[in-house]
Amino acid sequence: MTAPGTQTARKVDNSEAIDHLARVGLLAFGVVHLVMGWLSIQLALGDREGKADSNGAIQQLAEQPFGKALVWAIGIGMVLLALWQLVDAVVGHRDLNGGKRLRKRLISLGKAVVYAAIAQSALRVAVGSRSSSQGDSTDSTSAKLMDLPLGQFIVGAVALGIAIVAGYLIRRGVLKTFLKDIDSDGTDGKVGTAYVWLGRIGYVAKGAGVLSVAALFGYAAATHEAKKSGGLDEALLTVLEQPFGPIMIGLVGAGFIAFGLFCFAWARHIDR
Structure with missing residues (x-):
């Protein structure tokens, strides 16, 4: 018999709200990687001022016009992405069994931690605390x-x-x-x-x-x-x-x- 808490979590996992949450998070993740790519190319061309990682990308975004608003959006998007992966870690991958399901859920948990770290970095910058x-x-x-x-x-x-x-x-x-x-x-x-x-x-x-x-x-x-x-x-x-x-x-x-x-x-x- 399935526990009420697990049933609720599964309903959440199957809801369209999670799809929308994931979409917003992926858009934010995409923006971070676009800036990381641009910084890497600048590094290849000899410009060593910006750091070509997620922290450097967030700092670079913050320095642009309307940058703080964009960084807020990135931070919130990454929080949503982390929540999506956390739901998957708890009740996701139900089409798999045994060890495969456990492995996929552990991968989802690892992704949630990574996304949460990027979110923390973005939100720190958004509130004025330099990462x-x-x-x-x-x-x-x-x-x-x-x-x-x-x-x-x-x-x-x-x-x-x-x-x-x-x-x-x-x-x-x-x-x-x-x-x-x-x-x-x-x-x-x-x-x-x-x-x-x-x-x-x-x-x-x-x-x-x-x-x-x-x-x-x-x-x-x-x-x-x-x-x-x-x-x-x-x-x-x-x-x-x-x-x-x-x-x-x-x-x-x-x-x-x-x-x-x-x-x-x-x-x-x-x-x-």
Whole structure:
């Protein structure tokens, strides 16, 4: 017999209100990625003023005309996106059974945490509190982990976890598994084909970016130097210093833009 609370949660999960909530959140997520892509391309062209991560994108938006209003909209949208994934984590993926359902719900929970973190950053900026540097925060966290017993092993495990997320994103793009989240109208015809390619390119680019972060954490664990770790912006700066670095960063930036555009298509053709 199903508990009343679970029945209510399932009704919420099946409601059109959740669809609308998800659409607004995806639009906000798309805007963040468009700005991240633009900042990455600027980085590839030699401009190092803006940080090419979600925090940097939010700060950049806040500095534009009507920027605070847009950042408020981004923050609220990301809260809604986090709530959508939280509902999925509790009662979603009911078409699956056993371990597959548990895995999908854990993934939804992880997404909810990520979206909530972006929302917190946006809302802090919206109310006038300048977001702290992600790189400094990452270094501090890494240093604390490194000081723990088996700290080097823990940081290595974090690197492995980030690499798994990167692999998931790349696999999602290569195998087009994201198509399960889009209705059939979103993949029909030339426009649908364009949507599919935006998704494939976007997921692979996101995966490549996250993989570079995993590499930094892995290097920090191997060298026992917390300052070798960092967030996405630090990872891109490291890649920038390599042969053909600007080209690679430019491609990643273009991929972020592709993912942002795909989020707009996803919002229009969402299929939960």
